[in-house]
Amino acid sequence: MSVGVLLRHHVRLNRVPLVPLAAGLAMFEWMMTFVARQPAVSSFLTTALRAAPPEFLSLINQDLLTTVGAQGIIGVGYTHPFTLIMMAVWAVRVPCAALAGEVGRGTMNLVAARPVTRAAQIAAALLALLGGLTVLAAAAWLGTVIGLLGRPLQGVSAWRYLPVAVALWLTFATFGIVGILVSSLSREAGTAIAWLSGVMAGSYVLDYAARVWPRIASLRPLSLFRYYEPQQVVRSGLAGSDLLMFAAVAAVALLIAFVCFGRRDL
Amino acid sequence: MSGAPIRTRGLGKRYGRVQALDDLSLDVGQGEVFGFLGPNGAGKTTTIRLLLGLIRPTAGEASVLGQPVSSRAVAWRAEVGFLPGDMTFWPRLSGLETLDFLAALAGRPADARAGLLDRLALGAAELARPVRTYSDGMKQKLGLVQALQCSPRLALLDEPTKGLDPLVQQGFYEILADARANGATVFLSSHVLSEVERVCDRVGMLRAGRLVSVGDVEALRRAERRRVRADFTADVDSAALAHFGDLVVGHPRRVELLVAQQEIPALVARLGMLPLADLVVERPSLEEAFLEHYR
Numbered sequence A: 001m002s003v004g005v006l007l008r009h010h011v012r013l014n015r016v017p018l019v020p021l022a023a024g025l026a027m028f029e030w031m032m033t034f035v036a037r038q039p040a041v042s043s044f045l046t047t048a049l050r051a052a053p054p055e056f057l058s059l060i061n062q063d064l065l066t067t068v069g070a071q072g073i074i075g076v077g078y079t080h081p082f083t084l085i086m087m088a089v090w091a092v093r094v095p096c097a098a099l100a101g102e103v104g105r106g107t108m109n110l111v112a113a114r115p116v117t118r119a120a121q122i123a124a125a126l127l128a129l130l131g132g133l134t135v136l137a138a139a140a141w142l143g144t145v146i147g148l149l150g151r152p153l154q155g156v157s158a159w160r161y162l163p164v165a166v167a168l169w170l171t172f173a174t175f176g177i178v179g180i181l182v183s184s185l186s187r188e189a190g191t192a193i194a195w196l197s198g199v200m201a202g203s204y205v206l207d208y209a210a211r212v213w214p215r216i217a218s219l220r221p222l223s224l225f226r227y228y229e230p231q232q233v234v235r236s237g238l239a240g241s242d243l244l245m246f247a248a249v250a251a252v253a254l255l256i257a258f259v260c261f262g263r264r265d266l
Numbered sequence B: 001m002s003g004a005p006i007r008t009r010g011l012g013k014r015y016g017r018v019q020a021l022d023d024l025s026l027d028v029g030q031g032e033v034f035g036f037l038g039p040n041g042a043g044k045t046t047t048i049r050l051l052l053g054l055i056r057p058t059a060g061e062a063s064v065l066g067q068p069v070s071s072r073a074v075a076w077r078a079e080v081g082f083l084p085g086d087m088t089f090w091p092r093l094s095g096l097e098t099l100d101f102l103a104a105l106a107g108r109p110a111d112a113r114a115g116l117l118d119r120l121a122l123g124a125a126e127l128a129r130p131v132r133t134y135s136d137g138m139k140q141k142l143g144l145v146q147a148l149q150c151s152p153r154l155a156l157l158d159e160p161t162k163g164l165d166p167l168v169q170q171g172f173y174e175i176l177a178d179a180r181a182n183g184a185t186v187f188l189s190s191h192v193l194s195e196v197e198r199v200c201d202r203v204g205m206l207r208a209g210r211l212v213s214v215g216d217v218e219a220l221r222r223a224e225r226r227r228v229r230a231d232f233t234a235d236v237d238s239a240a241l242a243h244f245g246d247l248v249v250g251h252p253r254r255v256e257l258l259v260a261q262q263e264i265p266a267l268v269a270r271l272g273m274l275p276l277a278d279l280v281v282e283r284p285s286l287e288e289a290f291l292e293h294y295r
Helices: A002-037 A039-051 A054-060 A062-067 A070-076 A081-105 A108-112 A118-150 A158-185 A189-212 A214-222 A230-236 A240-263 B044-052 B075-079 B095-106 B113-119 B124-128 B136-148 B166-181 B193-199 B217-223 B238-244 B261-272 B286-294
Strands: B006-015 B018-028 B033-037 B059-064 B080-083 B154-158 B185-190 B202-207 B210-216 B226-232 B245-250 B254-259 B276-282
Touching: A002 A070, A002 A081, A002 A118, A002 B095, A070 A158, A070 A230, A081 A108, A081 A118, A081 A158, A081 A189, A108 A118, A118 A158, A118 A240, A158 A189, A158 A230, A158 A240, A189 A214, B006 B044, B018 B044, B018 B059, B018 B210, B033 B044, B033 B193, B044 B059, B044 B080, B044 B154, B044 B185, B075 B080, B080 B136, B095 B124, B095 B136, B113 B136, B113 B166, B136 B154, B136 B166, B166 B185, B166 B193, B185 B193, B210 B217, B226 B245, B226 B261, B238 B245, B238 B254, B238 B261, B254 B261, B261 B276
Parallel strands: B033 B185, B033 B202, B080 B154, B154 B185
Antiparallel strands: B006 B018, B006 B059, B202 B210, B226 B254, B226 B276, B245 B254
């Protein structure tokens, strides 16, 4: 019962930012279908990409060159920094506020002094995180769906982007769960936000650097972004190995969070 | 462990090299109002946080309402009301939303809320406002309501009258009296000695994390030394009276001594042999008793 009460509490505290985040994502993905529709734009992008330096092509994923048509451009919408930042805002905000934020503000005293287990607190934070990410990923896909319904593109189906939205959700759900772990160990929201943002940024930079710098290519699997490849997903669906990696990281982080938060002083 | 509302044995908490609480063994009985006195950093808040399981002890054990605090079972907390020393809430929630949320978490009806709001003069209009607009006093009132709204069997109150004006303090004392009449146990920490003297049945004094004294308020006063002031019509040898206690003032015509209660009859008999003009024997206030402990 306490999980439900806490979940409603998290929703009440976070629902206001969820609306603009979801609206922003939906509009952005809708806009990408609009851009993709223009043959001239597709042609221009193809030319521009072929002329771009290899480092830039690595950043946006070289596979894009082969699918720079409408389908590929819509896929870019799911790797664009705007989309990643919108998702990251929620993946950072909710876990960091739910545990470390409550401890730092002192309101954890009021919650933890009631018949609420520490596990229930983590479970509520997890559900709030995953619920919000579901809304955001669904909004992104909805933007694609609405765009393609309004301006159908030959050979491009909105259903192809549903697994991409799922992959987007999985990526940030995993980061968010790592955030729950960080938050469970922190005494201030600011500290947790700094660490989690650092992990995300570090992961992004590592993925990019490992693609452009062969000497550290072997480090790429250490980045979670290595397992998020929308263009690949559009072409051949979700890879089981990627799913497994996200699930493994999330499970380990969650287990450590349960143990550490259960034993720490509040 | 017994079913006593509060029972601790050898309870201790260490933060690195700092011993915040050391070897606390204490029983608080059903229906008792127990005052926990001590200066800042004495370990009062640490004790309350240990009793609630918010922090883990580094030594000893505690039970609350008959349940070991270290247990993963937390159902007993439904019958505990808690007022933290530093009252903070969620700034964007209204007072009413805050009370509803915390009552829902307790899983018990807020049957005492209306009476508390009335006594503490917290109206519906104020409850509808976001807590960020509250003054410190209003936050403290809201804190008291959230702690007591579900009629807890045990109330743990850390500095409950901090920031309350005298009129509202009076309302709080009435609330305490009602809680005691209904069989609730109250454990309150305070710096305000007159308050503890007024509302508590027993008092414990903490110094640097150690319980230095515990007993009835009256017994504590009895155990403390009396201040005896004697004025004489002629010069006397004040030093000759020093063996009765501590000489505070030693003039030829005025003597002031701190004297143990059992020494009073002998001192009065001796003073009777001197040219006595006036004699005052003062009972110590709890404050004096307290300060003597910390001297």
